[in-house]
Amino acid sequence: MKRIAVLTRDCAGVNAAIRAVVRTACLYGIEVLGVKRGYKGLIEGEFTPLDHRSVSGIVNKGGTILKTTRCPEFLEKEAQKRAVRNIEEARVEGLVVIGGDGSLRGAHLLATRYNIPVVGIPATIDNDVNGVDFAIGVDTGVNVALDALDKIRDTATSLERIFVVEVMGRDCGYIAIQVALAGGCEEVLVPERRFDIGKMCDEIFRGNVKGKISWIIIVAEGAAKAEDIANKIKEVTHLETRIVVLGHIQRGGSPTAKDRVMGARLGNFAVKLLMEGHSGKLANIKNEELVALPLKVVEEAKQIEVESYYRLIKILT
Ligand code: F6P
Helix, strand or coil: CCEEEEEECCCCCHHHHHHHHHHHHHHCCCEEEEECCHHHHHHHCCEEEECCHHHCCCCCCCCCCCCCCCCHHHHCHHHHHHHHHHHHHCCCCEEEEEECHHHHHHHHHHHHHCCCCEEEEEECCCCCCCCCCCCECHHHHHHHHHHHHHHHHHHHHHCCCEEEEEECCCCCCHHHHHHHHHCCCCEEECCCCCCCHHHHHHHHHHHHHCCCCCEEEEEECCCCCHHHHHHHHHHHHCCCEEEEECHHHHCCCCCCHHHHHHHHHHHHHHHHHHHCCCCCEEEEEECCEEEEEEHHHHHCCCCCCCHHHHHHHHHHC
């Protein structure tokens, strides 16, 4: 194997993974091309050479040095064929795709439909990649949200207010559940669980009568809009309620040690898998061991455990 390429989405820890891919490949005399701007760059043939030096000083940086973009165009066959042509013309013999479920489905497609040797690495704050306990970026995302929540609590308590805090998680309530439990929140709304807003408002109202003065409610963006929930609470309880939408601050920032370590291990492992002739694999860590899952697992939706966490959140309130 003489040349590989690496393509990414963004979240904390992705740069650590790029660094590991590049430095591992360099060690074995394999050239690395970075694909600029994700699948868009693959379609347009935007490659940049990466060597040992070009990944210096990035291990602690959030985002991706390769830049990225959403690329719905890649769903079209014509665009896929252009991408494959570019891979062949650049004499790329293996591709590492670092990203969430959308990017990894693209990787699976390249491996199965076009026979491109591809290894995926899960990286998304949503933690919604099937078969994967932890994706790169999750630990940082949860901790960033928790840090913000702790600050919000100061105001919630001081001013005796209700806060509705919206966290990321398009189809998955993982961040919301973790943050609600770790932050000692009163309620959490996630897409995986039906909720009764009337019942919740009633609880808040009755609690307030008994002297419970501040509430923090976490809402996963895929479950509801913080604004709608806050409006309903105000309408029913007439209590002062504020909203905070944490948004993209959860996806950026300096990666935690856990995300850097995962990036390093999975980046190194992905290159080794390609060198051993594997394709259509997902580099993963299970019980601290490196394992290669079939990339087709990403085609199924991930189910996360919600009920036991939810019960615990309510018990500890
Ligand atoms: O998939 C990761 C994620 O951060 C989701 O939590 C969020 O819904 C989405 O991406 C936001 O996408 P964009 O940055 O394209 O607006």
